[in-house]
Amino acid sequence: MSNVKDVIVKLTDVEKEFDGVKVVKKLNLEVRKGEFLTLLGPSGCGKTTTLRMIAGFSNVTSGEIELEGRNVADLKPNERDVNTVFQSYALFPHMNVEDNIAFGLVEKKVPKAEIKERVAEMIKLVQLEGLEKRRPAQMSGGQKQRVAIARALINRPKVLLLDEPLGALDLKLRKQMQLELKHLQQKLGITFIYVTHDQEEALTMSDRIAVMNDGVMEQIGTPDEVYNRPKTKFVAGFVGESNILESYVTQVDEDLLHISLESGKALLHAPGFKNEEMIYICVRPENLLLSETKKEHFSIRGRIVEHVFAGSVIKTVVELINGQKLRVARHPNEEEFEVGTYVYVYWHPKKAIIVHTVEEQIYNVIEGTTNRIYEQLGEKYSPSAREDSHDQ
Template sequence: MSEKVMVELHNVDKSFGENKVVKNLNLRIREGEFLTMLGPSGCGKTTTLRMIAGFEDVTTGTIMIEGENVVNKPPYRRNVNTVFQSYALFPHMNVFDNIAFGLTEKKVNKQEIRQRVTEMLSLVQMEGYEQRMPSQMSGGQKQRVAIARALVNRPKVLLLDEPLGALDLKLRKQMQVELKHLQRKLGITFIYVTHDQEESLTMSDRIAVMNNGILEQIGSPDQIYNQPATKFVADFIGESNILEAAVEIADGANLKVVFETGYAVVKATGFTKDEAVYISVRPEKLKCAAAAVPGFNLKGVVKEHIYVGSIIKTIIELPDGQELIMSSLTGTPLIPPGETVWVYWEKEDTVILHANEERIYNLSEQVPKIEVRA
């Protein structure tokens, strides 16, 4: 992947009346990168995509494409194309004419149009469908045609607004792999919008996680999943066990954190005594034992086991009522529901996040009640 910056957003804000939906967004997207903008409905990801495309005006800030400020340029003068969830195919045109539409509008000669449309049909594995009408095709076939129509114009950037959202689960997973292979083959910058965490982890070089108009974190799928920067990211990406805690001891890299019902000793720096924190542990990293493990004092009761194909999810209830999820492979010996267990995890699997808020913690009987200020 090139280090050249293809798209750059600098201090971008977008407001609709009094409602600010994108807030001081700064983002640099490299040439040939597959970047996914991920977040819940209303977080500002689609609005950001539409601003890059030119379908929405920027309230303040700058959008650069290949080093050129495009804020005042209409969509047709930006070297980008967009693929929508609705496909937006012309129902009265066959596949060939749908794909060729943009070239026809640009007065490209007929021989070149046929050559480029044929190339696109091969690329998206739709050879032989030239005369089909949209009403005669499946959702996956329509999506391929929509992608071919966008790519035939040879854009520098392809914008994809939840393009697989209308497909069934099996077809969506198939198309995820196909899109990723297509992007790798073409080397075009893809900016992809979705609310589907698994989809983003499967396809992306980097993921930009947005929440309430703010970019919470940007990083590789591995970084986003295993090193979330905020509580929102830890909670939104996949499943995570998040425990409220307070730092009792901060001794170099050794950190003792206390929960309402126990404590854990972990490795971390950058935290101070009496600070409020969140501890995040993925279900597949959580473990349990019949007795307390050195460095951990956190017990609960096995509530139930849930079978999810090759995975078994074990629900463990802590004395304060919070439930933790532990994942294990099918066939792993299970502790019967109702049994008391001691919960722990490997210290390197701990993610500790600053809480950034004032909170009173009622800790276990062995630890006096303290006031924690972040």
């Protein structure tokens, strides 16, 4: 874990129940000072609920939330050094841009001259110069979003919570605002906790991503880690496109596993696995390769069923002999296979990732702990010695 001093928001075993249903489960999360952390997951997985508990709009059912090392259970939202930007903007329709932005400072009875100065500074920061006197109804979605952000930032919060702030914008503006927000965050050095269900947005903007599924945080890591080394089937499927294949190990050659699938044999690089283990593997569409001739160690066979043009890539759908469909991303200048052609599917052994279901991961954690305990006990209690004792 990171240095305690660097942690600004800490959640320990946080749970939330509505009418006896747990919607956030044993959430443990440490957000570092100055980091852009994203909670990513499908609708209903508990992102907003988590954000609301951090902001203080909603109580935790159990567990603890700390801001800068202080338990915030008894602090009201306005007593926490945290501000929230909502998707709906929540601007005051009867107030102009300046007054909307100044609102928090007026409430706090900050001197007028200071308010004026800080509002001007914010308007410059979010590039709304010239629009000071406009009301929300006279502005575009992107401009309103900037006002909402300025209104939150003017309070100089230590942490800014953003709940799908770009959700209402069209794609082009959303992409532009993603970069703007990211640059703003880097410039100000304020910690952002950002919520989105859009995996591409999360990958573009975040220092780290916490992937949530059904109230459980399944993985936390950098965009690179989450994309290239997903730990669960869910993460592999939700972040980026992926092909998940069920297989079992038929032979172990040091770090190379020979595996058998319903549709053929294949090879992958993964240390620490045993013969006859069942594994789920994930191969990204860009890492699947097609050939009319058989490659060594690979015999997965399928038929080309469709080519979909998607701008810079062609997405080819291959149906395996067991009916499973794989998505393969290919460059337009690669060899073309006609629909109906039979092909072999293969990959570079290092480009297939082993993923586990959550249940398996929990099992592995318990196993890992047991192994460590045995390691501490010494050589004769090592896992292999333990296996022997099973047989007796």
